[in-house]
Amino acid sequence: MGVGMTAAAAGTPEARASHEARPAHPLQRRRRPGEALIQGFLAFCGVISIFTTLGIVFVLGRESLLFFSKPEVTLAEFLLTTHWQPAVGEFGIWPLVSATVLTSLMAMLVALPLGLAVAIYLSEYASARARNLLKPIMEVLAGIPTVVYGYFALTFMTPTLRTIFGANVVEIYNTASAGLVMGILILPLVSSMSEDALSAVPRSLREAAYGLGATRLEVALKIVLPAALSGLAAAVIVAISRAIGETMIVAIAAGAGPNFTLNPFKAAETMTGHIVRISGGDLSYDSLDYDSLFAIGMLLFLMTLGLNLISQRVVRRFREVYE
Amino acid sequence: MSAETNGPLGGAEQTFDAGLPQRKRVAVAWHTLFLASTIIGVIALTALLYTVINQSFGLVAVQNRIEPASLAVDGVPLAQLTQEQYVAILQANLSPGVFRRYDSEQPFTERSRENLYALVLERVVQPRYVKTWPLIAAFFDRAAIETEVARDFPGAKLVFRSWVTPDFLRSPQASAPELAGVRTAILGSLWTILITILTALPIGVGAAIYLEEYARASWATRLIRTNITNLAGVPSIIYGMLGLAIFVRGAEALTSGAAFGLADPTTANGRTILSAGLTLALLILPLLIINAQEAIRAVPRSLRQASYGLGATQWQTIWRHVLPSALPGILTGTILAISRAIGETAPLVVIGASTFIVVDPNGPFAKFTTLPIQIYQWTSRPQPQFRNLAAAAILVLLALLLTMNTSAVLLRNRYSRRA
Numbered sequence: 001m002g003v004g005m006t007a008a009a010a011g012t013p014e015a016r017a018s019h020e021a022r023p024a025h026p027l028q029r030r031r032r033p034g035e036a037l038i039q040g041f042l043a044f045c046g047v048i049s050i051f052t053t054l055g056i057v058f059v060l061g062r063e064s065l066l067f068f069s070k071p072e073v074t075l076a077e078f079l080l081t082t083h084w085q086p087a088v089g090e091f092g093i094w095p096l097v098s099a100t101v102l103t104s105l106m107a108m109l110v111a112l113p114l115g116l117a118v119a120i121y122l123s124e125y126a127s128a129r130a131r132n133l134l135k136p137i138m139e140v141l142a143g144i145p146t147v148v149y150g151y152f153a154l155t156f157m158t159p160t161l162r163t164i165f166g167a168n169v170v171e172i173y174n175t176a177s178a179g180l181v182m183g184i185l186i187l188p189l190v191s192s193m194s195e196d197a198l199s200a201v202p203r204s205l206r207e208a209a210y211g212l213g214a215t216r217l218e219v220a221l222k223i224v225l226p227a228a229l230s231g232l233a234a235a236v237i238v239a240i241s242r243a244i245g246e247t248m249i250v251a252i253a254a255g256a257g258p259n260f261t262l263n264p265f266k267a268a269e270t271m272t273g274h275i276v277r278i279s280g281g282d283l284s285y286d287s288l289d290y291d292s293l294f295a296i297g298m299l300l301f302l303m304t305l306g307l308n309l310i311s312q313r314v315v316r317r318f319r320e321v322y323e
Numbered sequence: 324m325s326a327e328t329n330g331p332l333g334g335a336e337q338t339f340d341a342g343l344p345q346r347k348r349v350a351v352a353w354h355t356l357f358l359a360s361t362i363i364g365v366i367a368l369t370a371l372l373y374t375v376i377n378q379s380f381g382l383v384a385v386q387n388r389i390e391p392a393s394l395a396v397d398g399v400p401l402a403q404l405t406q407e408q409y410v411a412i413l414q415a416n417l418s419p420g421v422f423r424r425y426d427s428e429q430p431f432t433e434r435s436r437e438n439l440y441a442l443v444l445e446r447v448v449q450p451r452y453v454k455t456w457p458l459i460a461a462f463f464d465r466a467a468i469e470t471e472v473a474r475d476f477p478g479a480k481l482v483f484r485s486w487v488t489p490d491f492l493r494s495p496q497a498s499a500p501e502l503a504g505v506r507t508a509i510l511g512s513l514w515t516i517l518i519t520i521l522t523a524l525p526i527g528v529g530a531a532i533y534l535e536e537y538a539r540a541s542w543a544t545r546l547i548r549t550n551i552t553n554l555a556g557v558p559s560i561i562y563g564m565l566g567l568a569i570f571v572r573g574a575e576a577l578t579s580g581a582a583f584g585l586a587d588p589t590t591a592n593g594r595t596i597l598s599a600g601l602t603l604a605l606l607i608l609p610l611l612i613i614n615a616q617e618a619i620r621a622v623p624r625s626l627r628q629a630s631y632g633l634g635a636t637q638w639q640t641i642w643r644h645v646l647p648s649a650l651p652g653i654l655t656g657t658i659l660a661i662s663r664a665i666g667e668t669a670p671l672v673v674i675g676a677s678t679f680i681v682v683d684p685n686g687p688f689a690k691f692t693t694l695p696i697q698i699y700q701w702t703s704r705p706q707p708q709f710r711n712l713a714a715a716a717i718l719v720l721l722a723l724l725l726t727m728n729t730s731a732v733l734l735r736n737r738y739s740r741r742a
Contacts, residue, residue, distance in 0.1 A: 045529030059568040117360030145666025147695045151702050156374040184367045217350040245558025247669035279673045297564045308556040
């Protein structure tokens with residue numbers, strides 16, 4: 001690489017003098033403009049991620065401000081009322097939030113117990129052979145695109161629910177089906193994060209418990225689980241955040257049209273589902289509809305960011321450090 | 324352990340022994356529960372694949388507007404007629420306006436025999452799928468289906484059909500489920516991914532090199548690291564909104580191609596492949612950086628020190644030694660990130676991918692659709708035929724992802740053997 005040579009090869013008296021005088025300053029760092037340029041470019045690459053965050057905050061913030069500065073909308077109405085009908089100027093976020101909470105809750109009911117059980121099984125019980133067989137299956141589940149899960153919810157889960165609970169009870173689009181399938185989607189996330197947390201617990205703790213006569217279950221539930229609690233809590237929080245932001249399953253299976261209900265067998269639209277449905281059509285810029293999407297997006301961003309920050313805090317503050 | 328009453332533990336053994344059967348029963352019950360949960364996960368995957376495959380193949384009742392048999396000329400079946408006879412059939416059955424339009428698109432005299440035959444099938448015979456049945460029903464309820472067809476659709480013919488066919492891969496999107504294919508969607512996906520790789524790979528690897536090799540422990544570095552972790556947790560739909568505001572709308576002149584004189588500024592808008600590719604690049608960047616960082620961190624320090632010891636500069640060391648040994652790891656991470664991008668739907672719907680594209684996308688400034696968008700759009704249609712199409716498209720998408728993930732795993736295995 002010739003970049004380092006430029007200063008020495010410049011041939012100016014100063015450069016030559018400094019070159020000849022090098023033995024006198026053997027530890028002086030030679031200036032390399034080429035290297036500095038490359039380092040500058042790499043630093044810029046690193047900073048792009050900061051720009052992305054700033055971009056998200058700026059874009060969501062600006063459009064949300066535009067939305068709330070419109071005479072038809074007030075922040076109080078947005079946060080306190082229960083009707084979302086942009087056509088007649090009603091902008092109460094609650095129907096969208098309630099559907100989001102409902103689907104996420106259903107998803108957690110599936111993903112948390114199952115994910116935790118899978119993690120305990122894989123980390124404490126399974127033989128190496130069983131683990132080698134089961135882990136790829138979980139990885140495949142995690143790698144399937146969410147739109148495929150949406151298809152699965154609509155063509156498998158919904159008909160199944162309708163057969164079990166009756167077609168007059170369960171609507172064609174319903175939050176239960178979307179939530180349950182979302183639970184399957186999030187299961188591998190919970191199980192892999194939990195398994196990492198469980199296997200980080202040192203062997204010596206387990207062996208001490210076995211030495212005192214504990215059964216495998218007692219070791220798993222009374223020793224390993226409490227020791228890994230911070231990691232497990234982080235997994236739970238990340239899973240909730242993922243469920244809130246999940247889009248395609250609810251867009252396909254949960255229903256189109258905001259509906260303030262807590263009945264999981266009725267159709268309702270989540271925040272993400274609403275954004276996808278409205279922006280999927282021909283949306284004109286600077287309309288009230290367009291700005292309202294960014295206000296919803298802002299709320300969604302704050303919710304998921306808050307949860308992610310809490311999960312990082314939990315890991316940092318409550319982690320048991322061994323050795 | 325001693326069985327005497329007054330052993331060294333003063334009788335604790337007895338309590339211990341008495342509690343043992345109970346504890347073992349509880350242990351077995353929980354063990355079963357843990358195993359059952361794992362099996363439920365496996366069942367879920369099986370049910371998902373079953374649903375998709377069940378819908379990708381099956382029986383269809385085909386009803387022709389005009390029976391091919393009635394178009395036979397002098398006993399020669401329709402499939403074996405000459406070019407002139409096909410043109411004659413078209414002229415006889417199409418309105419003069421439509422006939423002229425096809426002629427002006429490409430004169431009939433210049434069209435191949437296969438092309439004319441396809442045109443006759445599409446415009447004259449017009450086969451319609453009046454009803455479809457999934458694979459399992461086709462096997463176990465064949466007789467019931469046959470009676471139903473005879474009763475409800477007299478004149479319809481029951482045929483077994485695979486929805487994934489070479490024609491399905493070759494034909495563009497169409498409004499009729501009998502003719503629709505995923506050609507434009509696949510091409511759209513490939514173009515988008517190309518843009519994503521070209522932008523995300525250098526930036527992601529660059530950022531990872533900076534964080535691992537150059538950055539000193541300072542508040543700025545900590546900020547970047549925390550920020551990347553948080554970005555990885557932002558829902559993909561938020562990236563879609565970012566892309567919509569910045570690439571589609573803010574940089575419309577660039578992303579529509581109007582600034583380069585490649586598109587008509589009055590009609591072009593920013594809802595192009597370029598916008599989609601850049602949006603997905605931002606989306607996978609955190610993932611890519613984290614993976615690349617791990618790969619670079621795994622390169623032993625001794626390698627760098629040997630290089631420095633021979634007088635190499637920092638960049639020479641990185642470029643000639645660190646990067647080549649980290650490359651397989653970086654590639655594996657990249658492939659995984661890319662397969663995430665291929666399956667993404669929500670951000671592309673938000674930035675406004677078109678759903679009905681019949682012309683092949685011809686560059687970064689083209690309107691586009693992608694495979695997941697096509698699946699979403701077909702799934703949301705009420706007609707059951709489109710569910711079959713969606714299932715077929717899902718099979719294509721899963722095959723694509725499986726190929727990529729397998730190559731990532733192979734790459735990883737080869738790498739870990741060498742290390």
